[in-house]
Amino acid sequence: xTSRAFAAAMVALFAAVALLFSAMPETMAQQVTPTxxxxxxxxxxxxxxxGENVSGRVSIPDRQAGELIKPDNKGWADLSQGTLQTxxxxxxxxxxxxxxxxxxxxxRIALEGGFSGRSILRFGWFERLAHWMLASTFIVLALTGLxxxxxxxxxxxxxxxxxxGTLSSWGKIAHNYxxxxxxxxxxxxxxxxxxxxxxxxxxxxxxxxxxxxxxxxVHPPAKKFNAGQKIVFWCVVLGGAxxxxxxxxxxxxHLAGTGADWQFYQVVHAVVAGLLSAVILGHIYIGTxxxxxxxxxxxxxxxxxxxxxxxxxxxxxxxKSAAVSPAKSDEAIAPAE
Amino acid sequence: MARMKFLCDADRCIECNACVTACKNEHEVPWGINRRRVxxxxxxxxxxxxxxxxxxxxxxxxxxxxxxxxxFYTTDDGVVLxxxxxxxxxxxxxxxxxxxAPQYPRxxxxxxxxxxxxCTYCSGGPxxxxxxxxxxQYGTNRLAEGKLPLCAEMCSxxxxxxxxxxIIADIYRERVVxxxxxxxxxxxxxxxxxxxxx
Ligand code: HEM
Ligand code: SF4
Ligand code: SF4
Numbered sequence: 001x002t003s004r005a006f007a008a009a010m011v012a013l014f015a016a017v018a019l020l021f022s023a024m025p026e027t028m029a030q031q032v033t034p035t036x037x038x039x040x041x042x043x044x045x046x047x048x049x050x051g052e053n054v055s056g057r058v059s060i061p062d063r064q065a066g067e068l069i070k071p072d073n074k075g076w077a078d079l080s081q082g083t084l085q086t087x088x089x090x091x092x093x094x095x096x097x098x099x100x101x102x103x104x105x106x107x108r109i110a111l112e113g114g115f116s117g118r119s120i121l122r123f124g125w126f127e128r129l130a131h132w133m134l135a136s137t138f139i140v141l142a143l144t145g146l147x148x149x150x151x152x153x154x155x156x157x158x159x160x161x162x163x164x165g166t167l168s169s170w171g172k173i174a175h176n177y178x179x180x181x182x183x184x185x186x187x188x189x190x191x192x193x194x195x196x197x198x199x200x201x202x203x204x205x206x207x208x209x210x211x212x213x214x215x216x217x218v219h220p221p222a223k224k225f226n227a228g229q230k231i232v233f234w235c236v237v238l239g240g241a242x243x244x245x246x247x248x249x250x251x252x253x254h255l256a257g258t259g260a261d262w263q264f265y266q267v268v269h270a271v272v273a274g275l276l277s278a279v280i281l282g283h284i285y286i287g288t289x290x291x292x293x294x295x296x297x298x299x300x301x302x303x304x305x306x307x308x309x310x311x312x313x314x315x316x317x318x319x320k321s322a323a324v325s326p327a328k329s330d331e332a333i334a335p336a337e
Numbered sequence: 338m339a340r341m342k343f344l345c346d347a348d349r350c351i352e353c354n355a356c357v358t359a360c361k362n363e364h365e366v367p368w369g370i371n372r373r374r375v376x377x378x379x380x381x382x383x384x385x386x387x388x389x390x391x392x393x394x395x396x397x398x399x400x401x402x403x404x405x406x407x408x409f410y411t412t413d414d415g416v417v418l419x420x421x422x423x424x425x426x427x428x429x430x431x432x433x434x435x436x437x438a439p440q441y442p443r444x445x446x447x448x449x450x451x452x453x454x455x456c457t458y459c460s461g462g463p464x465x466x467x468x469x470x471x472x473x474q475y476g477t478n479r480l481a482e483g484k485l486p487l488c489a490e491m492c493s494x495x496x497x498x499x500x501x502x503x504i505i506a507d508i509y510r511e512r513v514v515x516x517x518x519x520x521x522x523x524x525x526x527x528x529x530x531x532x533x534x535x
Contacts, residue, residue, distance in 0.1 A: 038347075038384045038386055039347075039379050039384050039385070041520060041522070041523050041526075041532075042526075042532070045527075055376070055378075056377045056378040056379070056380060056387075057376070058374055059352075062369070062371065062374075064437065065371060065376070066376055067437055068390055068436070068523070068524075069523070069524055069527055070434075070435045070436070073433055073434060073435045074399050074435055074527070076432060077403050077432075078399075078402070080403055080429075081402045149405075151406075156406070161406075164407075165406050165420075165423035165424075165425065168406045169425040169426075172425045172427060262432060
C-alpha cells in the first residue's frame with residue numbers, strides 16, 4: 001500500500017468514526033430513557049397468568065432460584081390452611097355424628113336367632129394378613145396425615161412445642177415409610193378381591209332395600225360381598241390409588257413437575273384423604289360395633305353360619321353346596337357337619 | 338418498634354452479587370443454599386434490571402401460616418424467624434413462600450432434606466442472642482449488636498436497603514422523584530400488601 005492510499009484510508013476511517021460519534025448522542029439518549037425502557041414490577045405482575053411467576057436469570061447453579069416472585073403461592077397457602085383444614089375437620093365430624101346418630105336410632109344390627117355355633121371359613125390367613133396390613137398402615141397414615149392438618153391447632157397447645165416437634169417428625173417419617181407397605185397391601189387386596197366386587201344386578205336390589213340397614217329383619221340377598229361392601233372396595237381401591245399417586249408426587253417433587261403441580265397434588269391428597277377416611281370410619285363402625293358377628297370374618301376368618309345366611313345368603317349357599325360335594329370344588333374345606 | 342424491611346432499588350443494582358457472597362460468608366451458610374440471590378429480569382434486553390432477593394419478612398407470612406409444626410415467629414422488629422429445633426423439613430413453607438426463600442441442606446425427598454434454612458435478617462433464631470448455639474444454626478445476630486443486615490450494609494451502589502420500612506420507603510421515594518424513574522419496590526406488593534408510590 002502506498003503512503004497516499006494509506007493516508008486516504010485513515011482519513012476515511014476517522015471520518016467514519018467521527019460520523020458515528022456525532023450520531024451517537026441521539027441514539028444513546030433514546031436507549032437510556034429509563035422510564036421508557038425499564039422493566040416495571042407492576043407491569044410484570046399484571047401480565048402474569050395464573051401459575052406464572054416473575055422470573056429471570058441467576059448466576060448461581062440453582063436454576064429454581066431464578067423464580068423471583070411467585071404470587072400464586074399465597075393462594076395455595078390460604079387454601080391449604082383455610083379451606084382444606086375446615087374440610088378435613090368438617091367431613092370427619094359429620095361422619096362421626098352420622099354414625100353416632102345411626103347407632104342411637106338403629107342400634108346394633110343383631111344376629112337374628114343367635115349364633116348357630118357352626119362356622120364357615122370366610123377369609124384365609126393370607127387375605128386377613130393383607131387386610132390388616134392395609135388397615136393398620138392406613139390408620140397410621142391417616143393419623144399422621146391428620147396431624148399435619150390439625151395437630152398444630154389441637155395437639156401442640158396440649159403437649160407443647162418441643163414434644164409436638166418430636167412427635168411430628170416421627171409422624172412424618174412414619175408417613176413416608178408406611179406408604180410403601182400400604183401400597184403393596186392395596187395391590188394385593190385388589191388382586192384378591194376384585195372377582196367378588198364386580199357390580200351385578202343383585203346389587204341394585206340390595207341398594208333398593210337400603211342393605212337391610214334401615215329395618216329389622218330385612219336381609220336382601222348378596223354374594224360374598226354385598227353392594228355396600230363393593231362400594232367400600234372401590235372407594236378403597238380408587239381412593240387408595242389416588243392417595244398413592246399423589247403421595248408419591250409429594251414425596252418426590254421432581255416427579256411432580258412445577259411448584260404449582262406439587263400444590264395441586266397436595267390439595268387432591270388432602271381432599272381424598274378426608275373423603276376416604278370418612279368412608280373408612282363407616283367401614284370400621286359396621287365391622288365392629290355396628291353389626292353383631294361381623295368382626296369374626298376378619299378376626300378369626302370364620303363367620304357363624306347364621307350370620308352368613310342373613311348377610312350373604314347366596315354366598316352361604318354356594319359355600320355349603322361346595323362343602324356337600326367337595327369333589328366339585330377345590331375351595332376351602334368346611335368342617336363336617 | 339421499627340418494622341424492618343428490605344428494599345432493592347433495581348435501577349441501581351449492578352448484579353455484582355456482593356450481597357450474596359457477604360451473606361454466605363457472614364453466616365457460613367451451608368453448601369447449596371443461598372439465603373440471598375440476584376435475579377436479572379429481561380437479561381440482555383433493553384430495560385434489563387437486576388433484583389437482589391431474599392426472605393422479605395412478610396406481613397402475615399404465608400410460610401408461618403402453612404407450617405404444620407408452627408415453628409415460625411415474628412419478632413418485635415417484624416422479622417420472620419423460625420426454630421430449626423422444631424422444623425420437620427416437610428417443605429410446606431417452600432411451596433407457600435412467594436420468594437423462594439426457604440431452602441434445605443440436602444437434595445432428596447422431603448423428610449430427609451434436613452431442617453429448613455432461610456434469611457434471618459441477620460438476627461439469629463430462638464436460641465439466646467449472640468451465642469455459639471445460635472451462630473451454628475442460624476448465623477450471626479447483627480441486629481442484637483445494633484447493626485443492620487450485612488448484605489445491605491455493604492451494597493456498593495446502595496441499591497439494597499435494609500431498615501425500618503417507613504425510612505427506606507422515604508429514601509426510595511426521594512430517589513424516584515429526583516431521578517424521575519423507578520422500576521418499583523420489588524416484592525413489596527406481594528410481601529406487605531402495599532407498594533411505594535412516588
Ligand atoms: C399411599 C401412599 C401415600 C404417600 C406416598 C403419602 C405421602 C404423603 C406426603 C409426602 C405428604 C406431604 C406431607 C408430608 O411431607 O408429610 C402427605 C400428606 C398427607 N397424607 Fe399422605 N401419603 C400416602 C397415603 C396416605 C393415606 C392412605 C392417607 C390417609 C387418609 C394420607 C393422608 C395424608 C394427609 C391427611 C396429609 C396432609 C395433607 C395436608 O397437609 O393437607 N396419606 N402424604
Ligand atoms: S419471604 Fe417467604 S420465608 Fe420470608 S416471610 Fe415471606 S413467606 Fe416467609
Ligand atoms: S419445612 Fe420446617 S419450617 Fe417449613 S413448613 Fe415444614 S416444618 Fe415448618
